[in-house]
Amino acid sequence: MKKLTMAVASSALLATAAWTAHALAQDQPAKAQQPQAPAGKGAEAQLREQGRYLATAADCIACHTAKGGKPYAGGLGIASPIGTIYSPNITPDKATGIGGYSFEAFDNAVRRGIAKDGSTLYPAMPYPSYAKMKPSDVKALYAYFMHDVTPVEQQNKATAIPWPLSMRWPLRFWRMAFAPDAVGEGVPGAPATTSETVARGRYLVEGAAHCGTCHTPRGLGLQEKALTDDFRVYLSGGVVDGYVAKNLRGDRKDGLGEWTPEQIVAFLKSGRNNHAAAFGGMAEVVQRSTQNMSDADLEAIAAYLKTLSPANPAQSPLAADATATQQLRAGTDRSNGALTFVDNCAACHRTSGSGYESTFPTLALSSVVNSDDPTSLIHIVLKGGQMPWTKAAPTHYGMPGFAARLTDRDIADVLTFVRSSWGNRAPAVSASDVAKVRKAVRAAPQPARPENG
Ligand code: HEC
Ligand code: HEC
Ligand code: HEC
Structure with missing residues (x-):
């Protein structure tokens, strides 16, 4: 038995x-x-x-x-x-x-x-x-x-x-x-206090738009750990195709706690806002699906997402810090991470890490950059990315991949630098973390460079 x-x-x-x-x-x-x-x-x-x-x-x-x-x-x-x-x-x-x-x-x-x-x-x-x-x-x-x-x-x-x-x-x-039972005609389980807008947002997010299939972590049976906001694990972040479909709850460091509803709508409609640009699987979701949804539905989705309590309520918000910007401009930080950043990244993301709004996303105080799991960051640095093309923002900017140009050590150092500068606070990235992702996403082998062994 x-x-x-x-x-x-x-x-x-x-x-x-x-x-x-x-x-x-x-x-x-x-x-x-x-x-x-x-x-x-x-x-x-x-x-x-x-x-x-x-x-x-x-x-x-x-x-x-x-x-x-x-x-x-x-x-x-x-x-x-x-x-x-x-x-x-x-x-x-x-x-x-x-x-x-x-x-x-x-x-x-x-x-x-x-x-x-x-x-x-x-x-x-x-x-x-x-x-x-x-x-x-x-x-x-x-x-x-x-x-x-x-x-x-x-x-x-x-x-x-x-x-x-x-x-x-x-x-x-x-x-x-x-699998839950198929619902009847009424929107199920919505608390009596919920506004119609929030109820509509919840209906779309949990149902048709199936955001949780990527954004909710999976259990031992590979089932989504929660299919609704009864549990704080719902939409708290999953891993999908070598990207982190990140935390969409109210966390202030690595969730959507600092995003306004308008910024969420802009992201789903145009694939970018002043916090982030869509990449990986999300670029395709925006391109094919969310950009074609009505403003009222996108507003409903945003209103619902803003009701989600933080997965980690103890998280404090990030605070801007100008030290790294000053050191980069003065050339006083000679670490490999800082030098690699200046040579390869600063042209677009700037020495202030703040990029250019809706063109090159900010790396400073970014919830993507501050996620504990660095997989997405390693992946995009290795392979580059293309923002989605949308009706609301028809020019799609891209980032080149650095797999053939930077060693695992360089990528680990530059990401560790990015994750600890301008007020960011996320754990360091190791060369073996990079090596694992390089293999998993079948990126080009690292360049042979004697000084990096
Ligand atoms: C994330 C991927 C994915 C999405 C999104 C998806 N499907 Fe599917 N669908 C599948 C796969 C894979 C199968 C086959 C599963 C199997 O073979 O057991 C399937 C099976 C089906 C079937 C059964 C077909 C048959 O031959 O019996 C129908 C009907 C269907 N999907 C309709 C839809 C509709 C309608 C939508 C949108 C509302 C949708 N699917 C969205 C992946 C998807
Ligand atoms: C096919 C998988 C997939 C689906 C379905 C999906 N996402 Fe995503 N999403 C991702 C990935 C991967 C990322 C990380 C890349 C990025 O930040 O653009 C992401 C990122 C995001 C971000 C950016 C968060 C940040 O802090 O930068 C938001 C907002 C978002 N998704 C909302 C949604 C919503 C709302 C839905 C449902 C309508 C949804 N996603 C459905 C894969 C998915
Ligand atoms: C040519 C300009 C350019 C250069 C150089 C560049 N990037 Fe980017 N970067 C972009 C663009 C454009 C995006 C958005 C890509 C997308 O959405 O697919 C992006 C996205 C990112 C993201 C995801 C941020 C978010 O919120 O979407 C990270 C992290 C990142 N870059 C880090 C780096 C690092 C580290 C380097 C240097 C090794 C670098 N970039 C070099 C243009 C650039």
């Missing part, structure tokens, strides 16, 4: 690995179609328009479109420790897509993780979040997919998972243990 339980637990565990973001970094799906109003203005047309909007907010296209492939025709490889899962075709093609799905079958897949044949879907499909979507919203999604998505005849690719791990039945236990 124990053996069986262990087998179930371990295959379910393996089978549910770090899904979501793999898809996003591995292959970049095609751009979302520009919304266009369907002909006619009846209730049906309105429903379909609502469905189109929700599909964007839920970013269905991210996973269900292969690199260079037709929208929603599936075939995107999603890496997992036990093999690759290919997303299915969800265009309304009768033979190869979901054209033959009734509303009930569609709803079961989207909110309950149950496929048409009764088997359980891998939670690479974020149904534990979509379970929070109201039935009326799922009806709108269904109408949109059935009528406005172009049918594409394309066979689904079988998962490349070897037997016995390919057996789906253990997934059922995972589902029963970790």
Whole structure:
């Protein structure tokens, strides 16, 4: 009995690995179609328009479109420790897509993780979040997919998972243990004191927009540790594809405690604000999804995020300190970290670390820079980054990668310098931290330089 339980637990565990973001970094799906109003203005047309909007907010296209492939025709490889899962075709093609799905079958897949044949879907499909979507919203999604998505005849690719791990039945236990029940029509569990705006924000963040799939840490079964703000671990930061999808709670050093609601809206709409610029998986989320959401919904999301108490209430805010700026300008700090910064980073991020608003993000007093886990910082220095292209901010600036130019020691030193200057207070970064990320993200090998051994 124990053996069986262990087998179930371990295959379910393996089978549910770090899904979501793999898809996003591995292959970049095609751009979302520009919304266009369907002909006619009846209730049906309105429903379909609502469905189109929700599909964007839920970013269905991210996973269900292969690199260079037709929208929603599936075939995107999603890496997992036990093999690759290919997303299915969800265009309304009768033979190869979901054209033959009734509303009930569609709803079961989207909110309950149950496929048409009764088997359980891998939670690479974020149904534990979509379970929070109201039935009326799922009806709108269904109408949109059935009528406005172009049918594409394309066979689904079988998962490349070897037997016995390919057996789906253990997934059922995972589902029963970790997935919430699909909700009814009322917004569930909202405290009576919550404003309508906050309730709407919560509905979007927990449900369609599934922010927690990346931003909430995962437990032993690789389930999100919380799916709602009942626990402080919710949205307190997860690791996704070699980036930290960071703390979005009210922490004042490494969370959103110092961001105003307007700044959160600007970030989701344009991919940048005076605190940060979106990079990694978040650049794609902004590009494909949040920039196309209405101002009212972005304001609701911001209002909800601002209600989240700090994960670590003892955290004190950062205070600006001009010492590093003065030393860099006077040339008195001869440490490798400071010299590497002046030679490689200061042209854009400036000796004050403050960058140029909406062009080169600030490194001073930045919640990204001050996260305990330095993975994102090492990753972006190794590989560089491109801000998202958005309607609100059409020029997207980039940062070059330094993998082939700086050694692990240089990168550790420059990041340790950045994390302890201008008022920043975050732990030092070691050369072995950098070596690990360099390997994990398959960056170029460090340059051979005799003085660095
Ligand atoms: C993070 C990636 C991801 C996102 C986002 C996502 N899906 Fe999926 N979806 C998948 C994967 C992977 C599968 C297949 C899982 C499996 O094979 O067990 C799937 C399965 C499905 C299925 C079952 C199809 C079938 O052949 O039975 C439907 C329907 C579906 N998704 C619809 C949607 C809709 C609608 C959205 C947006 C509201 C969406 N998905 C968003 C990854 C995703
Ligand atoms: C596919 C994974 C993924 C999803 C889904 C996702 N994020 Fe992110 N997010 C990230 C990553 C990775 C970062 C770190 C990179 C950065 O700061 O741009 C990030 C960063 C952010 C930041 C910047 C925080 C800071 O202090 O600089 C905000 C704000 C944010 N996300 C909000 C959201 C919201 C709101 C949602 C849901 C609508 C969401 N994210 C969904 C991956 C994701
Ligand atoms: C050519 C200008 C340029 C140079 C040189 C440069 N950066 Fe950047 N940096 C940027 C841009 C642009 C972004 C935003 C990239 C994105 O959003 O994908 C950025 C983002 C970052 C971030 C993430 C901050 C945030 O909030 O989004 C860090 C950390 C960073 N740079 C550190 C460095 C370090 C350390 C160096 C030197 C080794 C460096 N940069 C050199 C332009 C530059």
